[in-house]
Amino acid sequence: MNSEKLLAILKLQATKNVGDIIAKKLIAATGDVEQVFKESKNTLHKINGIGTHVTDSLFANENLKRAEEELHYIQQKNIGFSYFLEDDYPQNLKHCIDAPILFFKEGNIDLSNQKxxxxxxxxxxxxxxxxxxxxxxxxxxxxxxxxxxxxxxxxxxxxxxxxxxxxxxxxxxxxxxxxxxxxxxxxxxxxxxxxxxxxxxxxxxxxxxxxxxxxxxxxxxxxxxxxxxxxxxxxxxxxxxxxxxxxxxxxxxxxxxxxxxxxxxxxxxxxxxxxxxxxxxxxxxxxxxxxxxxxxTSPPKQKELFVSLTDIEQKVYDYLQQNGKQLLDVIALNCDIPVYKLSSILIQMELKGVVKPLPGKLFEI
Incomplete structure (x- = not known):
């Protein structure tokens, strides 16, 4: 998508009195998001449900300034996005009348899987x-x-x-x-x-x-x-x-x-x-x-029977196995590990499924 089109979408998002349903109605009636801002107010008024409160908001000067600032951020940070009329927009969401015309994304997202x-x-x-x-x-x-x-x-x-x-x-x-x-x-x-x-x-x-x-x-x-x-x-x-x-x-x-x-x-x-x-x-x-x-689906993976632990994770595991559930500070003291470092270790062990956090900063196997 070119910058001009993305800027037009952002301008539409920035417009007061224009939610996603009205935005889609405007785009459908004019044929393209950039065309929305090229039509006259009289032409837009002929669209069912579009009144003066919408058209006055559409052409407000502050919309362009805000949209340009957001476009700069998107380009500077290389933020991903999905527009509701493009193929990468999730099919499930596309069927929802009030779904956002544009959303932003970070990470390794692939929503093509229907499960x-x-x-x-x-x-x-x-x-x-x-x-x-x-x-x-x-x-x-x-x-x-x-x-x-x-x-x-x-x-x-x-x-x-x-x-x-x-x-x-x-x-x-x-x-x-x-x-x-x-x-x-x-x-x-x-x-x-x-x-x-x-x-x-x-x-x-x-x-x-x-x-x-x-x-x-x-x-x-x-x-x-x-x-x-x-x-x-x-x-x-x-x-x-x-x-x-x-x-x-x-x-x-x-x-x-x-x-x-x-x-x-x-x-x-x-x-x-x-x-x-x-x-x-x-x-x-x-x-x-x-x-x-x-x-x-693809063949199921064999369940992992043994979890690989680092030496320091094994030390914490052995301590909890021997002593049952323990406070964070107590684990740190007896395992001779600084609390700030132990917190990170316990998170990794939690993600591996070998420890479970409990209320009150308690942990157990």
């Missing part, structure tokens, strides 16, 4: 939800799905880490621009996600994680995938919004049921009770509902 599932849920994931999420993705790995989530606390980061552990592509959909990391504590996972997939966002580079951005982000999480899986949710929560959006797109929704008195199972139980989600009890439920045929 894409979104895994979302509460920020306050319990051990029940964490264990199920890890087992689910491990059981699905022979089908080589792409795991999509929002890179948030709880279920989201659990799903990304499980995908990395099982050598699956994972895509984080962000509610802000690439110059921001949210939550900041997840900075340590960015390089691993880049290696195994990457990040996408519709927000410009300096956009901050505002509340409304998370709600907008959810439609991309739902739209990218064939199915949305809710691991745990309270009675209200962002993952229920994602489930509602997925249903509006006529996509399958699955929910993990839980005990009636568990706070973080209430939302999932209600989805199932109200026929807004399929009951999810194992990976087989997804495979059967989505009609995945293992014979059409």
């Amino acid at each position: 894409i599932i979104s895994v979302v849920g509460t920020r306050n994931i319990t051990s029940y939800g964490r264990d199920f999420c890890n087992q689910l993705i491990e059981d699905l790995k022979d089908y080589n799905p792409i795991i999509v989530s929002g890179f948030a606390y709880g279920v989201d980061i659990c799903a990304h880490k499980a995908a990395i552990k099982n050598n699956l592509q994972t895509t984080g959909v962000l509610a802000h621009g690439f110059e921001t990391i949210y939550p900041k504590t997840h900075k340590k996972y960015i390089s691993e996600v880049h290696k195994n997939g990457g990040f996408i966002t519709e927000f410009w580079h300096d956009e901050q994680p505002m509340r409304e951005n998370f709600l907008k982000r959810n439609r991309i999480v739902a739209g990218l995938s064939k199915a949305t899986i809710i691991i745990e949710s309270a009675k209200k929560g962002g993952s229920l919004v994602t489930a509602d959006i997925a249903n509006s797109y006529n996509r399958d929704v699955f929910a993990l049921s839980g005990r009636a008195n568990d706070i973080y199972s209430t939302g999932c139980n209600n989805l199932i009770k109200n026929n807004q989600a399929h009951l999810l009890s194992s990976a087989d439920d997804i495979v059967k509902m989505l009609n995945w045929d293992l014979s059409k």
Whole structure:
């Protein structure tokens, strides 16, 4: 795509009163995004749903300045992007009326595989939800799905880490621009996600994680995938919004049921009770509902029986094996490893699946 066309797309994105649905209507009526800004206001007014509030915004001077600044950032940082009328735009998302006309991407993303599932849920994931999420993705790995989530606390980061552990592509959909990391504590996972997939966002580079951005982000999480899986949710929560959006797109929704008195199972139980989600009890439920045929995939890899550890990782492993779950500081003291260095070691061991973090900076085998 040439710079002039990309600049026109950015100008359209920068225009107040023009969302993705109106933008697509303008492009369809004029034949091309660059032509939108060449038409007269009178011609644009003849398009159904286009009034003076839209046309006045279209030709505002500040749009060009903002678009030029963003174009400079994209070119300077070599940011990837996908336009909704080009072939590399994800097919699942292309069918959603309110999908972004343009989104940005970083990493090694390939969304041509149609086995894409979104895994979302509460920020306050319990051990029940964490264990199920890890087992689910491990059981699905022979089908080589792409795991999509929002890179948030709880279920989201659990799903990304499980995908990395099982050598699956994972895509984080962000509610802000690439110059921001949210939550900041997840900075340590960015390089691993880049290696195994990457990040996408519709927000410009300096956009901050505002509340409304998370709600907008959810439609991309739902739209990218064939199915949305809710691991745990309270009675209200962002993952229920994602489930509602997925249903509006006529996509399958699955929910993990839980005990009636568990706070973080209430939302999932209600989805199932109200026929807004399929009951999810194992990976087989997804495979059967989505009609995945293992014979059409590449031969499954033999499960790795032994994990290769470095000498220092083996030292930590042996200590935890002998002493059970321990505090970070206690491990550092007894293994004679600085805390800052131990934290990095434990992350690598966690990604290899040999240690598990617990609340309160505890770790166990």
